[in-house]
Amino acid sequence: ASYDMGGHDTYMHKEIHEQADAVDRVLRGRIDDRFSTVHLGGLNLDAREARRIRRVKILGCGTSYHAGMIGAQMIEQLARIPADAEPASEFRYRNAVVDPDTLYVAVSQSGETYDVLAAVQELKRKGARVLGVVNVVGSAIAREADGGIYVHAGPEVCVVSTKCFTNTTVAFALLALHLGRTRDLSVRDGKRIIEGLRKLPAQIAEIMEREDDVKKLALQFAEARSMLFIGRVRGYPVAREASLKLKEISYIHAEAYPASELKHGPLALIEPALPTVAIVPDDDLLEKNRAAMEEIKARSGRILAVAHQPQEKADETIVVPKNEDELDPILMGIPLQLLAYHTALALGRDIDKPRNLAKSVTVE
Ligand code: AGP
Numbered sequence: 001a002s003y004d005m006g007g008h009d010t011y012m013h014k015e016i017h018e019q020a021d022a023v024d025r026v027l028r029g030r031i032d033d034r035f036s037t038v039h040l041g042g043l044n045l046d047a048r049e050a051r052r053i054r055r056v057k058i059l060g061c062g063t064s065y066h067a068g069m070i071g072a073q074m075i076e077q078l079a080r081i082p083a084d085a086e087p088a089s090e091f092r093y094r095n096a097v098v099d100p101d102t103l104y105v106a107v108s109q110s111g112e113t114y115d116v117l118a119a120v121q122e123l124k125r126k127g128a129r130v131l132g133v134v135n136v137v138g139s140a141i142a143r144e145a146d147g148g149i150y151v152h153a154g155p156e157v158c159v160v161s162t163k164c165f166t167n168t169t170v171a172f173a174l175l176a177l178h179l180g181r182t183r184d185l186s187v188r189d190g191k192r193i194i195e196g197l198r199k200l201p202a203q204i205a206e207i208m209e210r211e212d213d214v215k216k217l218a219l220q221f222a223e224a225r226s227m228l229f230i231g232r233v234r235g236y237p238v239a240r241e242a243s244l245k246l247k248e249i250s251y252i253h254a255e256a257y258p259a260s261e262l263k264h265g266p267l268a269l270i271e272p273a274l275p276t277v278a279i280v281p282d283d284d285l286l287e288k289n290r291a292a293m294e295e296i297k298a299r300s301g302r303i304l305a306v307a308h309q310p311q312e313k314a315d316e317t318i319v320v321p322k323n324e325d326e327l328d329p330i331l332m333g334i335p336l337q338l339l340a341y342h343t344a345l346a347l348g349r350d351i352d353k354p355r356n357l358a359k360s361v362t363v364e
Helices: 011-017 019-027 047-052 062-079 114-125 140-144 163-182 187-209 211-221 235-250 259-264 286-298 325-332 334-346
Strands: 055-060 083-087 102-108 129-134 147-150 226-231 253-258 276-280 303-307 316-319
Touching: 011 019, 011 334, 019 163, 019 187, 047 163, 055 062, 055 114, 062 083, 062 102, 062 129, 062 163, 062 235, 062 325, 102 114, 114 129, 114 140, 129 140, 129 163, 147 163, 163 187, 163 325, 187 325, 187 334, 211 316, 211 334, 226 235, 226 259, 235 253, 235 276, 235 325, 235 334, 253 259, 259 286, 276 286, 286 303, 303 334, 316 334, 325 334
Parallel strands: 055 083, 055 102, 102 129, 129 147, 226 253, 226 276, 276 303, 303 316
Antiparallel strands: none
16 A cells, blocks of 8 residues: 555554544544434434343454453443454354344454354354454455444554554543443433543643653663553453564563463562553553552562553652543543654564564454
8 A cells, every 4th residue: 555654664653643633533423412322324324222232242453452442341331231252263253152133343444354254154144243352444244244344443454453543442431421321321420421532632632742751751661571551351452462462573572461460370470670650540440550560560570561650669750641431441541542653663663564473363
């Protein structure tokens, strides 16, 4: 592909910086202030059908799977429907029980990932209802699905996904709000989420203004041979995605773990040479996350926190703007895209075309 680089040295950098506009696009024309909900015309799901859903199962690969993990949490929190995400590549090989009251959601930037497409086809063969959350209009998965949401991130050229990840999480917030408002989510909470969504583009722009600070941190971390990413509940998928981004483009080994699981094993790894990135949202788990940072400090580990206020237990904090608790995961990974980018740049990597990877994996 040859889209204009718009003064950026890489597509990744350009696409990271396009996120405020991209989020604006996924929201445009969809918010209904009168009923504190959103219109998703392509869902093909009426209110009666929406109320009958007993479970939501989200399927995707790689970054799209991580966006789906965030989406599942949003659906549980806002619509109170049990939801979870699973790699499509695993799902399709385990002869899963296909349940008529479950809504299946296939997530894909390209809409061409073979493992996701095959899972959708298998589900449809068994009579399931499948929605797509897809970026590329008219792609195979979009065509195969019974309906869905286009994420409108615009063309993503860099092999690693950034703006599409962010837009996909916003699309899931819209789906969660929509399902919530056909069920028990109050008008008041609907309004609160809508206000939060409207704040996102300006908050993303704010994160971009702090790029130089993140770049300085990246120069310190470029020396690490391995890094640990931790978060709990809302922070965990953010940690996973940040870890994937770092390994894809810098080739530094990175591992993501729920902070709550540290003491069940990975604490043994902690030493000064293994830096930890901790996702620390200012929500009801703040104290728990602080305790995890304390455990790491007690073992001489270095910590970089991504948080809503400076963390005294961390060596460094990247401060991100606070949104509604449910929407925080949309923003918290964005500075870590910049961290991965500047780390890879410092190491001289081929950022837009990392070794061994393809933009869309259309084979088994
Ligand atoms: C993202 O940075 C990766 N290159 C990869 O994990 C990707 O998200 C995955 O292959 C799924 O692609 P899709 O969203 O186009 O289906």
